[in-house]
Structure formats: structure tokens, C-alpha cells
Amino acid sequence: MDWLNDFTPHPTLSSDPLPALMLTHLKSWGIISLIGNDAKSYLQGQVTCDVVQLPQDQSTFGAHCDAKGKVWAAFRLFHHQAGYALFEPKSAIEKQLAELKKYAIFSKVDIIESHDILLGLFGEQAQAMIDSLTTTGGDVRQLNNGGSAVKIDEQRWLLVLDPQAAETLVNQIEALKVEEALWRLYDIQAALPIIEQVEQNEHIPQAINLQALNGISFKKGCYTGQETVARAKYRGINKRAMYIVKGHTDSDIGEETSLERAVGENWRGAGKLMAYYRFNDGETLGLVVLPNNLEAETALRLASQPQATWTIQALPYSLDDDE
Template identity: 60%
Template sequence: MNWKNTFAPLRVKPTDALPDLMLTHLDNWGAITAVGADKKSYLQGQVTCDVVSLQSQQSTFGAHCDAKGKVWSVFRLFHHHDGYAMFQPVSAIEAELRELKKYAIFSKIELTHSQDVALGVMGNGADAYINSLSNSEGDVRAIEGGTAVRISAQRWLLLLNEDHAAQLVSQSEAVKADATLWTRFDIEEAIPVIERSEQSEHIPQAVNVQALGGISFSKGCYTGQETVARAKYRGINKRAMYIVRGDVNEPLSTDEAQQMERSVGDNWRSAGHLMAHYTFSDNSAIGLIVLPNNLEAGTELRLTAQPNTRWVIEALPYSLDDE
């Protein structure tokens, strides 16, 4: 059996306990790799995070913007082999790589769409499993075939060549769940997921990059910096990304955008679309959406295609301050 066909949906309710160790193939995720003598200085002048200060055992969020400060990509940056990897949704990579390469001809750097395989390790047993693959410590570890990166308390990313990924999956006794479970964790942890449809739509603060430590306000210039700085110091940003939860009549499709509306008195107005969503087995669902950051507490939302549903905004797991 092809190892890529061993992952199945794990249908659970919000309150169900999850298995201690789960493994998934993140087939909708990938990475851009950067190698070469100028990799550090080039990326430092392109992205919002501080590449120069990033230690080998650390990862950081970051964003790459256009000249107007709109986001091409939100990524997790870490050391990988002899360079850097920028982990992000596959659908964003084509445009992001094109934009990131614009000035690379003047520097000693090679930027490529990595062919490495992304696997996700989840559950209470994730740390112990990673320790079995590596004798080192830290949130980023070199392992056989690639790199292991801590995402959160119960989640690790593995970026591996395909041979080692196949071997690891075939030998693992973990529950093999499909990648929708990874999306659930991203939503619950309020991690922005910038797919192709979201590119060049938001400034970094509108998708909470500052709250995740992905913007350095003390580093040198980078593309879009003026807009990002004005959003902090002049308060021009009026939007933020929120977790929303509600009911559904049927599981939400990933093949089309899920539009939402918000209540305004007795009426409903467009609220945008879910940038990510996950449906539980009890016909409830969660999602991420960018909304005005001054909405009244208790504002109701609904799915445009399912107008009898009701959704609410939930508390974020972090502060939106960037201090």
C-alpha cells in the first residue's frame, strides 16, 4: 500500500479525548527553501521577522509583503539542512516564490519550492516520539532525513525527504489521521492560514502576525515596512483574525469559499469568508475569519449558504498587542 493512502478522517466531537499520538501527511503544506552565502541578509530585507537573530534551535512566524504592505505569505521560518525553510500552504507558494525571487539575481541565494514531505505529529505523546527520533534539544532539531520543528505544546512538524517520510510512516504505530485534524489545531491556536485566495488581501496585523511574534519593529528596512509601522504607531489597522464557532447543516466543503454574514440590528451584512474551517462529528464547526476589530461583544454570525446557522466569536489564545 502507498504510504500516502494510510491516513483517514478522525471524526470526533469537540469534547472527545484525542489519541495520545497521531500522525498526518500535510499534503496541502510545503516549504520554500533558501540557501547560499547571502540567504540571511537577503531574507532579512524581505520579510517582517528578524532573520539575523534566529538561532538554530528556534523557529519564528513571519510575513512577506508587497510594497503596499499586503501579505503574500505568512510562514514559519526555521533552519533546515544548510539553509532556511519557510513553511506555508502549498497553494501560496507559486506567487510567493515569484515575488520573493524578484531581487534575488543581485544576491548569492537560491530560492526553491522544496520537494520535502511535511508530516505532522500530534498528541500528548508527541514530545516523547520526537525524542525517540533525536538526541538533541530545542524547538528545532535536525533528524535523520530532515528537520523536526515544535509548533505548540502537543504538535510537531517534520520536514523530510520522501524516503525517510515513507519509512517513518510505515514504522509508526501512531493513529494516522488526515490533515483536517492539523487544521483544527491551527484554528484553535489561531494560526493564520494564508492560501492563494488570501494573498495580497491583508496587512500582517490584520491576520495577527504581530501577536505571534512575527514582526520585528526594530530591524532594518523590508518590503512593506512603512505600512506595517503605520499600523502599529498610528493605529491604522482596523481588522483582526478571530476564531468563530457555530453549527452547520452539513459538513463544510473545502472546495469553495465559505461566506459569512454578521448581524447588524435586524439585518445581516457580509462579513467575509472563513480562511480555514473544521467540522466536528456533532454538526458543529470552528473557523478563522478576518473581521473588524471593533465589533460589539456577542455579535452573531451565520453562514451565507446556511442562513439558519448561528456562530459566535470565541476568545483568542493570545493577546493582540504587539509589545
């Protein structure tokens, strides 16, 4: 599939406007597919979101937890090809898939990692392009080639296509073909949780703000980890939340993602960046789970580059969970 090599880096400064229409191959993302007569009921008993109430033309955030309420995966769930699809980082799929299949032997459901190609269409002209490719409305639309288009936010759509349909679209569409780093920038700016393999079983759903993203139903029936999730809401036991942070880096961070926070004249460990994006001028944005009682003015720094101070940024949504 040589056409997948058409996606190239798009260097940008923090002050630069982004292109109006971009297309990227989401190679670090994947999909778990559930198909079968019991797919709905089985998934309903496994995840935090309400699968039963999900309309065909909508998607929802959700999480799959272990028995202690720690997150195996945070995903976007939607109807796809007579079943359901969970869109999440590819690195999380191996462990989560094994956990999700544990009790499936007793249900009529096939649970597999999909081989569909995932493309991201984004920019201020993305909505108009999607409207030209589809004949229906809604935030989840079926494409003529059998794929799905899923709205992520006002400027982003996920396209789930078989390889032939994906190749045709990439060759025909009038959009700047970029590597997926810019897609991650949009995720960070929108404060959407990104649980990679290294973050699995580290956080409860509220610590990654899923209640603020309508990814937890407190009205549905039982599911794995529900007791912990309910206690976090009704007894206030959750002491952490996910924040956007901004700072300057002299070079790429790589795997040195540990942040420290100022405590008087000293510095203490605060957490690790779960995702970040570095502009060409060194300005860097990231997502990190921190204590939720920190003052907004708390100074942070990257442990590997302590010369620059980082700051906590305003979230694009409220952390209240009033459901």
C-alpha cells in the same frame, strides 16, 4: 509512494477526546527553501521577522508582503539543511515564490520549492515521541536522517524529511495515521493564520495577528512593505484582526465560506472563513478576519446556512503589540 495512502479520515464529535498520538501527511502544505551565502541577508530584506537574530534551535512566524504591506504569505521560518525553510500552505507558494525571487539575481541565494515530505506528529504524546527520535533539545532539531523536526506548539511537531526517510518513519512509528484535517483543527484552535492563494494580498500582517505571534520585528532594518506595517502599529491605522468563530452547520461548507454579521435587525457581509473544521455532530470552528471593534457578543451567521448563529470565541493570546 503507496505508503502515503495510509492516512485516513478520523471522524470525531466535538465532545470526543482526540487520540494521544497521531501522524499525518501535510499534503496541502509546502516549503520554500533558501540556500546560499546571501540567504540570511536577502531574506532579512524581504520579510517581517528578524532573520538575523533567529537561533538555530528556534523557529519564528513571519510574513512576506508586497510594497503596500499586503501579505503574500504567512509562514513559519526555521533553519534547515544549511539554509532556511518557509513552511506555508502549498497554494500560496506559486505567487510568493515568484515575488521572493524578483531581486535574487543580485544575491548568492537559491530559492526553490522543496520536494521534502512534510509530516505532522501531534497529540499529547508527541513531545515524548520526538524526544525518542532526537538527541538534542530546542524547538528545531536535526534528525539523524538529515531531516528537521520543528515544534509548532505543546502538542505538535512538523517533520521535514526526504521521501525515503519519511516512508521509513511512517512504516515504523506507533501512531494513528490520520488525514490532515485534524492538524487544521489544532491550527484553528491556536488561531494561527492560514493564508491560502485566495487570501493573498488581502490583509496586512496585523490583520492576521502576526504581531501577537511575534511574527513582526519593529527593530530590524527595512523590508518590503515595512512602511505600511509600521504605520499600522504607530498610527493605529489597522482596523481588522483574525478571530476564532464557532457555529453549527448541517452539511459541509465547501466553498460557501462567507459570513454575515448582525447590524440591528439586518445582516451585512463580514468576511470569509480562511479555514474551518467541521465535527461529525455539526459543530464547526473557523478563522476569519473581522473589524477589530466588533463587540464580542456580535452575532454571525454563514450566508449559505443562515439558520444557525455563530459566535466569536476567545483568542489564546493577546492582540496587543507592545514590542
